[in-house]
Amino acid sequence: MSRQRTYLDLVNEVDSFPSPTLSPIQHAERTSNLHLFTAGSHTLGYVLPSVVAALQEANEPHWTITPTSISIEGDTVEKRSKNMAATLERWRANGKFQVCSKGWRNELYSVYSPTGVLYLRMERSGTPLFGLVHMTAYVPATETQPLRIWTPRRNITKSTYGGMLDNTVAGGISSGMSVFDTLVKESEEEASLPAELVSKAKAVGVVSYLYVRDSRAGGETGLLQPEVQYVYDLEVGEDVVPAPCDDEVQDFHLMPLDEVKEELAKGSFKPNCAYVLIDFFVRHGIITPANEPNYIEIVSRLHRELEFPLRAE
Amino acid sequence: MSRQRTYLDLVNEVDSFPSPTLSPIQHAERTSNLHLFTAGSHTLGYVLPSVVAALQEANEPHWTITPTSISIEGDTVEKRSKNMAATLERWRANGKFQVCSKGWRNELYSVYSPTGVLYLRMERSGTPLFGLVHMTAYVPATETQPLRIWTPRRNITKSTYGGMLDNTVAGGISSGMSVFDTLVKESEEEASLPAELVSKAKAVGVVSYLYVRDSRAGGETGLLQPEVQYVYDLEVGEDVVPAPCDDEVQDFHLMPLDEVKEELAKGSFKPNCAYVLIDFFVRHGIITPANEPNYIEIVSRLHRELEFPLRAE
Incomplete structure (x- = not known):
């Protein structure tokens, strides 16, 4: 807990799969034993050997499995979504994968084809890709006070990243919601x-x-999760005070900039929330070319090109 | 001239070399006949066959040329810089490459090793990579006026992109300057x-x-130019009026946002200045997930991961 993390350490913790540009050999090694989840000639995600084995074992007619790829049958969004639901429901029931059995969310997420058209809807716990929205509410610096950021602490009881610090607001984009x-x-x-x-x-x-x-x-480790987080800033006055409403968050604290930096370095923030704060620091001139030796790598890594189609509705 | 360009068109015009992530096959095809300019096991840039042929023809002892790479001799920054200068001065004198003979700038640029250490200094016209700084000076929107951006027009006599619109301030980072x-x-x-x-x-x-x-x-076409542009915003009041000083710029115009958008769509801006404006639009909530179908691709492409080391001093 006492190790001080640099901003690049925090980026590496989130963007943790090797880059084909910066680490082409490691990228090739890591992808060589993965199956591609394909739609026609396009890739929707990477699939681990354990998942391919489970699909082969179940032998459901709606999966086509080749030595390098899997694809799902169905000529409409509805048929593909129904086929996917059948597989995930079975895994939920038989406990094959914890992400399905214990992590079931009852939330449908959209998976898009590369042309940006909806390809299928699937339960959040099984989706290979996530669209999220994160917002930073902040009080700008004044003559007597530094910039301060409204920072919640996640409930200690949450199954994922319990007790860690979070962005002011964050959530997944359900299918059909903008x-x-x-x-x-x-x-x-x-x-x-x-x-x-x-x-x-x-x-x-x-x-x-x-x-x-x-x-x-939570759930199996090693699963590959490509994510995009749409980022919003909300400048507020001192009169705006966020408060917990559902059970996601324990409390909110208006945290001065230096304290945010310290908690980042201590690793107190949920990793993908640290990622959003680093982007905030870049856009607000807090991290600069003059004070951050890894400036270019950090800014480009924050915006990784993904080989998987993702878009908002 | 009448074709309306989308924001993604403008990005494609600048980030015009295929991405290894989004277009792996095209990327492999395009790189297969290029030599790498290497420093040890690392890549400093891509070299066209015409440049390799010129090096082979000249047969200077300070170049090592393999079937796939070139590297320069010298165990210190000074020796490597001197060797590079000898080659470029010769090309400047014999007119082998227009970028050297006609484009000579008398400006030294830094080339870095992947660890961020200075590798050599070389004349700007020959460098495989550029570090630039671009600034957008703008007057924020008021109740009666839209956001306005100070926009210069380049002198028609300039050898590169003469007469096109530019960012408020833009320039290359010479060796030794922060x-x-x-x-x-x-x-x-x-x-x-x-x-x-x-x-x-x-x-x-x-x-x-x-x-x-x-x-x-200007000069030879097809040369591959990896570039990073450090981006700055300067919010100004109506009392600040930029004016030409050297001969780079013809005049400045305080351009309302809608006019900037129109000129972008018409292709009136120097391409890498359009790039900076699109980034400005993203950061200022002008391009949003709701109004731009290619939002994710645009934002990630604006921050391409480069396989070449670049950093500020």
């Missing part, structure tokens, strides 16, 4: 922030990474 | 903006791309 509607809904549910206030939040970009799930994410 | 010192110097030289004002500019990130030089860049 990015912005998701932000408004989550802001109300997690932080008691009214829609009228959140409508002033500014879209400021998107960060992306290819994450290798570790034990803190 | 990013910020370059910004201050260029702001004074190109836009008559005083150092005291420019010291308030905010570092807001870095954009990167791998550009295939076209005829508008």
